[in-house]
Amino acid sequence: MQRTSRILTTALALVLGAGGLAALPAAAAPAPAVVDHCGNQCADILPPGQNGNATLAEILAHRVLGTRPAHSADQLGKYADLASGYRGLTTSTINKFFNDASFGVPPDQVESTSKPRADVTIVRDKATGVPHITGTTRSGLQFGAGYAAAQDRLWLMDIFRRVGRGQLSPFAGGAQGNRDLERQFFGAAPYTEADLQAQVDRVANSGPRGKQGLADATDYIAGINAYITAAYNGRYFPGEYVLTGHVDAITNAGRIEPFKLTDLVVLSSVVGAQFGGGGGGEVQAAIAKLAVQERYGVEKAEEVWRGLRAEDDPETVRTLHDGQSFPYGKTPANAQGRAMPQPGSVTPQQTVFDEVGGKGAQVRVPAPAEQEPLRGEFADGVLPANLLSEKHGMSNALVVSGKHTESGNPVAVFGPQTGYFAPQLLMLQELQGPGISARGASFAGLSMYVLLGRGQDYSWSATTSAQDIIDTYAVELCEPNGGTPTKESNAYRFRGQCLPMDVVERQNSWKPTVADGTPAGSYTLRAYRTAYGPVTHRALVDGKPVAYASLRSTYLNEIDSLIGFQEINDPAAITSAAAFQRAAHKINYTFNWFYADAKDTAYFNSGANPVRNPVVDPAMPIRGDAGFDWQGWNPDGNRANYTPFEQHPNSINQDFYISWNNAQAKDYAAGGYEKSSVHRGDLLDSRVRALIAGGKKVTRVNLTQAMAEAALADLRAERVLPELLRLIDRAPVTDPATAAAVTKLREWRDRGALRAETKPGSKAYADADAIKIMDAWWPLLVRGQFEPGMGKQAFDAMVDVLKINESPSGWQNEVPGKHVGQPHQGSAYQAGWWGYVHKDIRTVLGDQVSGPLGTTYCGGGDANACRQILLDTLKQAAAQPVNQVYPGDADCGAGDQWCADALIHRPLGGITHSKINTQNRPTFQQVVEFRTKR
Template sequence: MSPLRLVIATLTATCLCAAPALAAAPADYAGTARNIIPSGQYGTFPVPAGADEQAKMYDALTPLGANVTDAALQTDFKSALFGTDGQCPCTTEAVPRRGLTIVRDRFDVPHITGTTKDDVTWGAGWVLEEDRGLLLAQGRYPARFAALDAPGINAFKLVTGLKTVTVTKQADAIIDREQTAALRGAGAEGRALLHDIDVYIQGINARLRAEKSTQKPFTRVDVYAVNALAGQIFGQGGGDEARRAMLLSGLQKRLGARKGKQVFDDLSERDDRDTPVTIARRFPYEAVPTRAATGNVALDDTRISAATTRGLRVAAARSERHSSNFLMVSAKRSLTGHPLFVAGPQIGYYYPGLTLEMDLHGPGIDARGAAIPGGPGNILIGRGADFAWSLTSAGSDTNDVFAETLCGGSSTRYRYRGRCRTMGRVDAGTIVGQGKVAFRTTVHGPVLGYAKSHGRKVALSFDRASRGRDVLWELMFSRFSSGRVKDPKSFFAAAATSPFTFNVAYADDRHIATYSAGRLPIRDPRVDPRLPTNGTGPYDWKGFLPAAKHAQALDPADGALVNWNNKPAPGFGPSDSEWGYGSVHRVQLLKAGIARRAKHDLASVTGAMNAAATTDLRAAGTTLDAIDRVLASGPAPSPRDQQVLGLLMAWRAAGSSRLDTDLDGKMDAGGAPAVLDALYPRVADAVLSPVLGSQLGALSDIAGLTNSTRSGFTGGRLAFVDKDLRQLLGDPLRTRYRTRFCGKGVLAACRAALWAAVHAAADEVATAQGTGDPAAWTSDATAERITFAPGLLPTTIRYTNRPSGIQQVMTFTGHRPR
């Protein structure tokens, strides 16, 4: 417990089990309920002793790979049962509100029990400030820029960069007006959520007063803004149409209109039938027009300003995804006869953590799991009495760039619905050391910058389907936390309320289900969704996708639902910022782990997740095999090159793990991982450069230069390399490129380019390690150990690519009366 908490908390008798005086735990139908949050519950500085306990437990699972046992589930995860039974020693806090009890278990998790629901909601606000006061103080003002979509501003990086921000009354007024109206427009449920927000704020401010804080009291705008920040990081997709358009323009200028468009279409991977999906059923959404798309604006491939470049990059980065995953096995494939649920969000590693755990109980609320700032008495990801839920970022196409026609040479007047309008202006605030944040707006949203179309200047504005309604995200969690979700039908209805785009997972004692959520625009049929939309009015959005047409599944025939930020279903069009829904994807590692057994228990499902978390997709998937087969079509240029290839293929045969099990600072695989790290970007360049030419840099900037631990094995042009090489080798593929990239389709030329890449990578590793003998090379495991940003917690843990915001391991054996 932190020194600050000791000032105002009265610690009661320490118990070795749940104290009899505590309120009895509510009905709990879990057979097994375990979880872990590596950032832990503590959030103060100086860092208190024991703050890294969960990080060490989390790290202990990593070297087990697929060999996870029931015993490991007990030691490497902690209890997520309702109440404190078996989770003590416990302490009870003194709080200035009758009807509210807060008990802390041995991991400092607060078990909040209220006589009324308002007591619980107030207590959640109190605990939030108590446990995440540093994070709140740092994040509340930068989060405003996320709610406003301030061009070129990555609000989350302002938070993690410890930037000081001031905001204007105009900014707060815009956010308050839009979000409050959205809540009131949601009827009785929205008004109830607004009430919860007000009570939650009272709890935060009561804690600030108890701490004698000099901060300004929290307001609704703070809650609205932090929800918008969560959406900016994880809950959006698209917004990269302008950079795509300039890439297309460059390709067509160099290759000709027809050939350039063909290359662009291949790289877009719009509906690749070889890409792995979570749901087998086809859900058509957002097709590319079969005829000429008259509702788009072409952009010239010419120099744009630094400010516009920054605006376009940040807009596209808002669809950034990490490593959230879920693995659900149905009752028919479970050894227990009940569904198995292993799931969690990957939101990076921070101290203070971006999430914190709460166990909430009172009239109308029974829930436990990860909460976030801005969740007014709700659990973000967790469990109810008889079901669990989780999220992965879906990145579906919620955002668009509109190209605005400017009037009479003006930069601030644009044509919309037949007349010229003057752009609005927002003075949002100031970032210390960076300057003032101010921007123009059109009817579509903030102006990101300017470009040229056929030599004429156009403004590029950014529209986001969830803007002004970010807080409505909480409706879903309110339904989950209050027990209003009782079955798959009510689950689907709850998930459909989310304006942010997430794949939502659900499991109870009988069923598994998933729903791909988000307020997804329906584009005009004359608009190619990959490119900027003509902003003059006729091509605006035509409504939003009905809930019944969202990708969704219940108890699939194959008995499993697995997602790792992959495409949710066939036909479900990816956003324009997605460049990785091709023939290879990291979700294949999870699917393979589930496919290895006809029936599973929780330990084996956890093992499938854990093994994939340290596996190098580039080696374990089909890509390295394809590289080897191309190289094997001719002799190696030198014995060393052949030896290097042998290292890689031996590593592949051994499982492609990047583990350092004995903690000697070197990966168990020897030098192979270091070789592949040096080789892969060169291979990608070698495969794509014969056709991409001068556009290779633009593609790499958009799609990522490399696929590696840094990207969580997403993007980085891997899908392009995989499909092109496999097509060159004659592999059966359901969707084929019309373009031949590597060697322009000539095997000998491709082979020579790949051997050159191998030779150059080997030279790099030999120079770095001071020896030309590949057998003596090693791979540095220390360099990729995980640190907790921004550096307050000194503990580091092994590299792993698994959920970090919370990870749940759950199964339920009963249910409330149906």
């Protein structure tokens, strides 16, 4: 307690006194030596704020006095207010909800100017604190980018390099969330230091761009480390280093480890795993398909499975809607090489060994006497435990050709959705120097280049595309000494040999408090690797033990995308829409890229798409070492043949583009399952089509309004409820409670089916009863509609492949104990059974359904029986108490509907932020319209 008191006293003295990093006096920013062609028509937003670092003094003052560091939350209110202010939006009020994203800083708006090195200047603006970095040399520019990144996100960068190495718990404590997360990332990318360095060396030797990338990365790392040294010596480093026991608050004894080049590979792998991968899940899919076969028989099951797979569904919304065809990833007729597991034989690969103690161990923030422990104690871990396991493709884009705009110039509203965290995973910056001219967002620790943003006369953004670049291969297990193999054997057959698996280990232990050096727990993380990648499961196939291994095309190739981003930031390289597409093709992660300048719009789907053996089914496990490998595949470095530029979905100047992680183009089997007849992309597509079809010219205002309204719309109520009501309306509803529920749902749908407040700041929905009924009804409806026909085993197995529900609150569980959801993350309706329900109900109604489900589920196809299921489940939902639908959590009381939906910036450090109303929209977003072009 005495130690805690001293820490608090010292910290408060600092925060109330001089404290912190003293910036140089504000001075006029040097005018950028470029022409800004946006003409004040570019805007962006990144809540909660640019500043993601806080000293110990600032963290404790936040807890005691309620203060926050400057620029840590000044974009949150703007972002939140769009939900209630979009209807009255005008050209002159856009910047009430977005930041001015023009190049440079007017002299009267300069907050600080610093020169961490003679050849670079960092100017921060008063409004947001965004760093505008100008280098007289490229080396200086990159040094400044690294320095500014560490100023704004050092703690976050440090966390993520630990996560990617599977070593978060020794760094941030043994909370269960930390351990769960490090296991997930380690299992997906169990790299050795030699693996990481080999990736650096290969890209550096790939040509002039690769050589330049190495030089950029080296200078960038030098800038990060220069800030670490200055902050440590000046004692203004992030306070979390004290709270986790790495630096002593009184003596300053301790160490903040410098960054190294291989850390950039680790950070790239973490970002790529969350947002730039696609495919996988073949083992779960195989289990589900076998359960469907058990229910329907092999022949009928093929038809049923095709319907559930929703591969290239003819009714789904696509980004390219002019009939363009880009065949890729589809299941061939009479597929060969499937490695289906024997039912009940699949077990996940164990990754944790020799675990000792540690249950509930955590790092505690020092707290004043008589004060409740501070929220920043990281009791649940410093990062969400489901960061990798949950889908993270939540971005969207609306881009309209100049043919349909008021000005004749293209208009775009687009951005990535990377989740709500404090601080944000992304950070804003402007980079101006030799070969680089851009402003926008970059992931913390990967800000050598702007990853999403604008150049001198063009802007670009991305959404996660998730086309399939991951295959699961089954390798036959063996014993090197010739003995009988079992599922526990750690050798496999490959190219005529019985090879031992590579074993990569991490020895992790952690301490319980900053005051006690006794280890609280420890374990060994162990990954088994084959030539086909890390082992994920063990099973029996045709009576023989196998290991299932995950082969991802970006595995061992995490930083290849550096070349594409380098070009996108280079104004000399990006002179046209076509040039942008070619640069995007050099990005090996799976993204949909959108581009707009004063004349053209463009789209390109990136990713290292492997050229598969044409006879394999990519949706199922494949037999390894049996002639079914990727074409040209070399396990040394995991290189293969990849589909060429022309085979990737691409387009220039389509009338408009929308994307919300929906299907890309006809014949392009990207993902599947959820890409059915109803997808949240419909919410954007229908609104943009209405603008164009109505003859109304598109502007930045009405395109932003279309996005904002879609962000509040309930996909189920807008797209599926009308079909449900058609069936219900076949006869009068006689039960009073059910009839009242039908009326409420219908009136809500007629008013737009929005989850909107009664008035700004009311924290209550205008259609609260209808929203509660829909939230309660959906999981009951789906189970009642599908489980009797599918059978429980097949139904539950399909839920493991595609979760039923993703409402904004995320509380409505479809299977007890499973799929709790994603409360407070904002993104909603990405994955669910919306299309299944939609197709099945229309089939029952006798409609013509393209791409049918293969059988009729609801009521066995009898309309009256199906209608009764709808009524029975609706009555049950209407009677469900509100505190059961929204059971509450650490942030919300039971029954608080608005709070259950509310966006909460999950604290990744010591600073927390206020809840805001739900919005299903990007976390970084641009609104752009260029008037001129170079």
